[in-house]
Amino acid sequence: MLNISEKGQINLLVSILAEGKKYKTVADLEDKMSLSRRSVFYWLKQTNEALKALGLDDIQRLAQGGYFLTQSTLDDLQEHNQADTRPVLNASERRQMIIWALIQHDPHLSLVNLSEHLAVSKNTIIKDFRELTPSLPTDTEVINTSHGKALVGSEGAQRQWVYQQLAQQNPLIIQQIRHLPHLQTVTEQLTQLQVTTGNSYSGDAAQLLIWYLTWLLARLQDRDRQLTGANNYPLDRYSQWCEALLAQYGQVTAAEVGNLRKLLLAGQLQQVNEDGQFSKQLLTTTKEVAQRFSSVSGIDLVTDAFLGALATHLHSTYFRIKYNVQYHNANLTDVKLEYSYLMSLTKYALKPFEDFLQSPVSSDELALIAVYFGGEVKRISPDWLDSEKQPDVILVCTSGIGTSLILYQQLSDRYPGISFSQPFSLEEFQKMDLTHGGPKLVLTTAQMTATADVPVLWVQAIPTSNDFQRLSQEFRQLGLLDNSRETKLVHAVLDIITDYARVDDFEGLTASLRDYFQQVQPETAGTPNDRPSLRDLLTEPHVQLADAAVDWQAAVHTAMAPLERDGSVQTKYADQIIKITLENGPYMMIKEGVMLAHAKPEDGVNRLGMSLLILKEPTILQVNGQSKRLQVIFGLASVDRDAHVHALSQLLALLQDEGLYQQLLTANDYAKIKTVIGESTRQQV
Structure with a gap:
């Protein structure tokens, strides 16, 4: 070889x-x-x-x-060419093989045997064991016996380790399983299960289950490794199949049947039997998810083909989360980095699914679902995803999530013209490919080696004034910081103030200084932002508080009136919104009581604009047999799929923060509404 x-x-x-x-x-x-x-x-x-x-x-x-x-x-x-076909293992691979040997419970697992088998010295094996603990299955430990090393602890955790190695297609572990008996028999029986249930696994999922089941059946020959205890599982085709398989090769216990049934249900499907009651309920939920995504993205994804594909994926997602079968794929780190806005929309869209599941969706599962949305969006509107601005600066944090978010908020507030990524862990960052179209800077709270592709700058988790001075200088050198006279003055004054005084409202002080310098030197105003914020769009003339009761159609006309007055939209735009709602139902309701009223650019939009109407007397939106309480209308006039991205992201942050939303409902003047809108910029993580 x-x-x-x-x-x-x-x-x-x-x-x-x-x-x-x-x-x-x-x-x-x-x-x-x-x-x-x-x-x-x-x-x-x-x-x-x-x-x-x-x-x-x-x-x-x-x-x-x-x-x-x-x-x-x-x-x-x-x-x-090498006569000895045994691969030369690096330290990580060698330790994986040691854990594998420990899990197999070889009764003579001595240091000498391991050094001979792995073709390294005894001292190297001793060092490996010293470094092994963090990689061991949860709730297990290595002990010394009269015959050598042994692993004791949770049987379930040991099985989970093997399952994860196979899911990651570890070639070393797969090679061990290929030689086990029953591989062909398991393949045939799993094929029969798919025929019986009408649910077909994807190629990778089927292979994973075949490998794992082959290993499990061999393991169950040792009755000391069998799971015991109560496990209440329903009598269905999956549990019957598990009982038959285990009866053929090992002892049937309720715990073994229940555990194996969970793994089968969590396997990724490529085709679902749509006749089952669960599948029908999930399809209804999936439609709600797609409608929410469409309502905020402006792209109609509610087609039978896409709903079927998404429901098939969510079927497996449901059981993975319900039964804690963790899904992780290193490639999804790139999705989180490159399409943070798509991730934000997907998270918003998934609320009906999380309600159906009664559990939150993990970041890896979220990224995988975002891929599904991204693929369909790319097919319908190829330029939509390309318009998303990539982050200028990647944040890599080793501190807790709370501190990481504080750092993100401080940087975003102080440098609004720079795009910062969400905080990534050091492990996630190490898997990123920064060679093509990457960021201009990596900002880290970790002590890490500089990369040849992108400069790295260390900063404290809670930056000092000196840190901010270093950051400003670095950003200017990289061309990230606006070099206009106004911005330079703002940052110069801020640097001086923070050296001598504590600033409780940094954002407010920044805004006040910027407003002052704009008044002093109006001719030096920078170029308009091509992605205005929610505050930029919802100016006082565009915000209304209505005390009188009105029906929903009149409310839509009232909400769009400021945009008609300033020429952002034509009068037919509000009529088109009403027409779409009458035809398609209340899908523009993006939150209980909140409508994002919008139509297509060609339906009468002249330029980008937003408006806000708060009804002190809520009305009822009743259409297509559905009744929705309506109290807040955000009017959106979008000229393309890009310009409103920043404002819409802030709007979602506002609506997802129940405290801010309640402040918006109780606001009785524009000053209070403006404060709430400003606060929403702090929630975009």
Whole structure:
């Protein structure tokens, strides 16, 4: 076997390409590597990186023939031929194999045996054990016995470790399982389960379950490893299948059946049996989710095809969260970074699903669902996602989430013209690819090594005035800070003030200074912001408080009147909003009592604008057999899919903060409303 990498799958793939027929199809590689199609493409990419590091040609591809290596690459690879096919493991991989051996409960797991098996010294194994504790399954520990090392503790946690390694397609662990009995039998029985239930797993999910079940059946031959205790599970096709499988290979216990049933339900599906009561309820919830996303994004996603695809995904998501089957994918870190606005809209849209689930959705699950929305948005409106502004500065924090958010808020308030990412952990940051279209600066509270791609600047979790002076200087050098005279004066005065006095309302002081310098030098005003804030759009002429009772259609006309007066919209725009509502129902209700009244740009929009109407006497929006209480109308006139992004993000933050929303409802003048709107900018994390 060729040996060009510490990763066994790379060595296997390049060896397959170097042997036998010249051209290998994807199907050939799937078969020889025992991987899914998607995994093959992943390892093709990884192998190209390894070849590039050696100065060799990439794997070549013919449109019809398949994949192959150039002759020059084949010649150069001969020096990497190695008779001993055992891969050379790095420290992380070696420790994974030690944990694997501990979980298998080998009765003679001595340091000498491990050093021989892993081809390292005994001292290296001793060092590995010293570093092993953080990587062990939860609630387990390593003890010394008369026969060597042993792992004691939670059986469930040990199984979870194996499941996660397989979910991450760890080639070292997969290689161990391929040699176990019952692999083919489990494959056939899982296929039969999918036929019986009408629910079909995705390729990766099916492979994961086959590997895990094959390992589990072998483990259950040791009755000391069987789960015991009560587990109340319903008698359905899944539990019946589990009982039959366990009866064939091991002892059936309620705990084993219940635990296995949860994993089966949590597996990612590609097709769902739509006849079940649960599927019908979920489809209704999914439609509400899609309508909420459409109401704030301005893109109609409520189609049968998309609803079916999203409901299929949410089916598995529901059970993963309900049964605490954690989902994690390193690639989702890039989604969180690149599409933070899409993440914000998705989080808002998912409230009906979280209510249905009675539990919040994790950040990884949220990012995965955002991918579904992003794919459909890209199909309908290709330029929409491209318009999202990428962060100028990435925040990497090791402190608690509360401190991280304080840092984010301080930076966003002090430097409103700079786009900061949400705080990332050091682990998440290390998985990011910053080589293409990345940020201009990494700002971190962690002591970390500088990257060659982007400059790194350390700052305290709660910055001092000296920190802010360093930041301002760095931002100016990178071209991130506005160099206009007005902005320079504001920051210069702020730096002086914070050196000698405590500032309780930093944002208010900044705004007052900016207003003052604008009045002193009106001719130096900067260029208009192409993404105005909620405060910029909801000026006093655009905000109304209505004491008299009106019907909902009159309320819509009243809400849009300020935009008609200043020429932002034509009179037909309000009529079109009413028409859309009558045809499609109250989907513009984005919160109980709140309507985001809008139509398409071509329905009469002249320029970007927003308005606000608060009804002191709530009215009822009754349409298509549905009745909704209506008290607040935000009117939105959007000229494209981009300009209103910043303001809309702040609006969502305001509505999701129940305290701020109640202050808005009770406000009796514009000054109080303006204060509430200003506070909403602090909630955009």
